Amino acid sequence: MDAAEQDLWSAIGDPTRKQLLDAMLSAPGATATSLAEELPVTRQAVAKHLAILERVGLVESRRAGREVRFSVEPRRLEGAAAAMAHAAAAWDQRLAMIKQLAEAAVEKAQTSSR
Amino acid sequence: MTADTIEREISIAAAPEVVWSILTEADQIAQWFGDEATIDLRPGGAATFTFKSHDVVSQAEVVTVEPHTRFAYRWISGRTSLGETVTETNSTLVEFNLTPEGDGTRLRLVESGFSKLEGSEDENTASLEGNTRGWSAELGDLVEFAEGRTAVNA
Numbered sequence: 385m386d387a388a389e390q391d392l393w394s395a396i397g398d399p400t401r402k403q404l405l406d407a408m409l410s411a412p413g414a415t416a417t418s419l420a421e422e423l424p425v426t427r428q429a430v431a432k433h434l435a436i437l438e439r440v441g442l443v444e445s446r447r448a449g450r451e452v453r454f455s456v457e458p459r460r461l462e463g464a465a466a467a468m469a470h471a472a473a474a475w476d477q478r479l480a481m482i483k484q485l486a487e488a489a490v491e492k493a494q495t496s497s498r
Numbered sequence: 499m500t501a502d503t504i505e506r507e508i509s510i511a512a513a514p515e516v517v518w519s520i521l522t523e524a525d526q527i528a529q530w531f532g533d534e535a536t537i538d539l540r541p542g543g544a545a546t547f548t549f550k551s552h553d554v555v556s557q558a559e560v561v562t563v564e565p566h567t568r569f570a571y572r573w574i575s576g577r578t579s580l581g582e583t584v585t586e587t588n589s590t591l592v593e594f595n596l597t598p599e600g601d602g603t604r605l606r607l608v609e610s611g612f613s614k615l616e617g618s619e620d621e622n623t624a625s626l627e628g629n630t631r632g633w634s635a636e637l638g639d640l641v642e643f644a645e646g647r648t649a650v651n652a
Contacts, residue, residue: 471575471590472504475607479508481530482605485520486512 395440400425401433405456408443413453503610510603514566514596517603521569521594532556539563545571546580559584561591569594572611586611 395401400423407422408414416434420427434454437443441460445452510517520526527535527547534548538560545558557580558573572589574582582588595606 471609471612472506475504475506475609478530479506479605479607482517482520483508483510485526485529486510486517486603489516489520490512 395436395442398433400429401437404430404433404437405442405461408454408456412455413448414455415451415453419454503608503612506607508605508607509599510605512602514598514603517596517605518566518569522563545573547573554578555580557582557584558589562593567596569596 396405403423404419407419411418414422416427416430419434420430423430425433434443434445438445438454441457443454444457445454447453520530522537522539524535524537527537532547532549534550535546537543537545540563541560543560545560547556547558548554549556554576555578556573556575558571560571562568562570570591570593572584572586572591574584574589579588590609590611593608593610595608597604597606
């Protein structure tokens with residue numbers, strides 16, 4: 385893992401930044417002002433978090449007239465989020481299978497002892 | 499709580515001894531984790547997991563063996579790693595905790611260490627082919643894991 389990857393994880397790890405990512409996913413092209421209205425943080429705090437997200441490549445900004453609009457950079461997010469989502473979904477399946485195997489073993493033992 | 503940890507809990511109507519053998523015996527592991535398994539059940543012991551459909555054999559190393567209570571291993575996932583040395587930067591840590599719950603068992607799973615993995619993004623996402631869910635949904639999942647919510651299947 386290089387420093388950039390580590391930054392990526394710590395960028396996602398912060399609760400406010402996760403909220404910002406969520407907000408931008410549902411409304412691409414948001415501004416710092418519109419995001420501050422949506423979240424219980426100041427515009428200054430939003431700007432600071434956006435700068436961090438932009439630095440690690442999770443968010444891209446573009447100027448539209450006097451405004452700066454922010455959107456999530458999907459490919460970057462995909463790399464980080466998809467790996468976790470995939471691993472977790474796999475565990476849901478495995479645990480369900482472990483439960484099934486264990487309970488079937490108990491049932492079998494009970495049947496044969498009757 | 500870091501963003502790189504997966505946590506799950508499940509209630510099982512079977513005693514910890516029963517769950518333990520399913521977690522730790524090679525022929526049982528092969529029922530829920532890949533298609534074939536080998537395991538030397540002691541701290542530092544080697545284990546392998548074969549996933550035929552992905553043509554992958556994963557190398558693993560047993561970390562903790564506390565019968566009927568705690569079992570942990572590190573594994574190099576997503577690619578064939580047979581014979582490689584398991585380290586903190588090429589593997590993730592899988593921990594199982596078993597707690598008696600009435601006549602049954604509360605089984606807790608934690609997989610951690612994703613953020614310490616080395617390797618290119620291509621490598622890290624290579625095993626994700628076929629994952630058709632949108633990235634928005636995946637973020638939702640990620641947030642959920644990061645917050646440590648547990649999926650209770652029982």
